Amino acid sequence: MRETVDVALGARAYSIEIGPGLIARGGEFIAPLLPRPRVAVVTDETVAARWLEPLREGLAASGVAMEALALPPGEATKNWSDLGRTVEWLLAQKVERADLVVALGGGVIGDLAGFAAAILRRGVGFVQVPTTLLAQVDSAVGGKTGVNSPHGKNLIGAFHQPRLVLADTDALETLPARELLSGYAEVVKYGLLGDAAFFEWLEGQGGAALASGDVAARIRAVRRSCEMKAEIVARDETETGDRALLNLGHTFGHALEAATGYSSRLLHGEGVSIGCQLAFELSARLGLCSQETPGRVAAHFEAMGMRASLADIPGELPDSAGLIALMAQDKKVKAGVPTFILARGIGEAFVTRDVPVEALSDTLDAALATRRSG
Ligand SMILES: NC(=O)c1ccc[n+]([C@@H]2O[C@H](COP(=O)([O-])OP(=O)(O)OC[C@H]3O[C@@H](n4cnc5c(N)ncnc54)[C@H](O)[C@@H]3O)[C@@H](O)[C@H]2O)c1
Numbered sequence: 001m002r003e004t005v006d007v008a009l010g011a012r013a014y015s016i017e018i019g020p021g022l023i024a025r026g027g028e029f030i031a032p033l034l035p036r037p038r039v040a041v042v043t044d045e046t047v048a049a050r051w052l053e054p055l056r057e058g059l060a061a062s063g064v065a066m067e068a069l070a071l072p073p074g075e076a077t078k079n080w081s082d083l084g085r086t087v088e089w090l091l092a093q094k095v096e097r098a099d100l101v102v103a104l105g106g107g108v109i110g111d112l113a114g115f116a117a118a119i120l121r122r123g124v125g126f127v128q129v130p131t132t133l134l135a136q137v138d139s140a141v142g143g144k145t146g147v148n149s150p151h152g153k154n155l156i157g158a159f160h161q162p163r164l165v166l167a168d169t170d171a172l173e174t175l176p177a178r179e180l181l182s183g184y185a186e187v188v189k190y191g192l193l194g195d196a197a198f199f200e201w202l203e204g205q206g207g208a209a210l211a212s213g214d215v216a217a218r219i220r221a222v223r224r225s226c227e228m229k230a231e232i233v234a235r236d237e238t239e240t241g242d243r244a245l246l247n248l249g250h251t252f253g254h255a256l257e258a259a260t261g262y263s264s265r266l267l268h269g270e271g272v273s274i275g276c277q278l279a280f281e282l283s284a285r286l287g288l289c290s291q292e293t294p295g296r297v298a299a300h301f302e303a304m305g306m307r308a309s310l311a312d313i314p315g316e317l318p319d320s321a322g323l324i325a326l327m328a329q330d331k332k333v334k335a336g337v338p339t340f341i342l343a344r345g346i347g348e349a350f351v352t353r354d355v356p357v358e359a360l361s362d363t364l365d366a367a368l369a370t371r372r373s374g
């Protein structure tokens with residue numbers, strides 16, 4: 001049942017192992033990478049309660065000892081202060097340059113622990129053990145690490161590739177439904193950005209991929225997502241060009257996450273599904289894709305019970321000018337001009353800086369109006 005996806009990055013190449021039971025077999029995969037049989041695990045309190053002991057046992061079975069730091073769960077933890085706490089803890093554990101840090105958790109833990117590893121003693125290696133769907137299909141792969149700033153999302157960070165990704169699909173059994181759907185938004189993103197056949201498969205089988213009974217469908221969704229990400233990362237590791245395709249929906253989504261204070265009002269994947277929807281609406285407004293395409297995207301999000309519209313965000317939001325101002329801190333901005341990922345159709349995304357501000361603001365105004373009428 002185990003599948004392997006390779007991330008072909010030369011000296012920094014690594015594999016993504018996908019399947020059930022991998023946490024319990026953690027030592028088998030991690031021990032061969034270690035100069036001495038010990039690791040420092042960074043996790044969050046919720047994940048620790050469910051998956052830390054299985055990992056400890058899995059490591060011990062291969063003679064590997066571990067110490068663990070459990071941070072508070074949630075996006076608010078991706079900050080300077082928890083980063084500093086983590087780095088100081090790793091130093092207190094006397095983690096050496098050749099040792100490995102293990103990130104056990106969702107994207108918050110993977111991003112933060114990966115960044116801590118990147119700056120610890122000028123760079124130690126790390127292993128991603130992603131426990132959310134979002135982390136298995138996206139954040140554990142590709143080496144973007146970092147934390148948030150009040151100025152914007154992921155503004156402090158480094159590219160630092162993991163040495164191994166162990167995606168145990170059993171971990172998804174304890175994931176709350178809202179988190180599963182949030183991660184599924186990044187799965188749909190891959191279809192929307194570059195694989196129309198995958199999107200079509202998700203239209204039919206997305207429900208099965210999320211249901212606990214269909215392990216094969218779940219593994220297929222995770223594997224295809226990882227293959228697409230690995231392929232894009234291998235050709236543009238540090239996002240000088242094409243890697244920005246993986247940011248489909250994120251220029252909008254990150255602005256919405258900042259506007260909602262990185263809180264439980266809006267999860268990252270929820271920002272991504274709403275952002276993808278807005279990207280297709282903007283594309284249709286600019287005549288780039290057919291007028292029907294945004295409706296097809298929305299229909300799938302709605303069928304899956306996902307957030308797809310600004311009307312799905314509780315509480316106040318800035319107006320369109322306020323949201324556009326938040327987009328100005330996006331890392332893809334060049335000479336003050338924002339970069340967008342738009343689409344000529346499903347599976348046909350492209351990167352552009354040629355977006356008239358009126359079209360952007362009209363798209364946002366129309367979307368904000370649904371909050372008043374809905
Ligand atoms: N580096 C990248 O390329 C990349 C890609 C996508 C997203 N991200 C980042 O990832 C973050 C979002 O990640 P996320 O959605 O995994 O959020 P998360 O890490 O906050 O995890 C979501 C919630 O699920 C809980 N949880 C995790 N695994 C669980 C399990 N198996 N069972 C029960 N509960 C579990 C966590 O405690 C948390 O409360 C954002 O900060 C986003 O910016 C990074």
Ligand SMILES: O=C(O)C(=O)C[C@@H](O)[C@H](O)[C@H](O)COP(=O)(O)O
Nearest residue numbers: 138142144153154243246247250331
């Ligand atoms: O790996 C990438 O590249 C991505 O863009 C994946 C995104 O899903 C992810 O949310 C990423 O963290 C966003 O990157 P950022 O550079 O816009 O902060």
Ligand SMILES: [Zn+2]
Nearest residue numbers: 186250268272
């Ligand atoms: Zn994302």
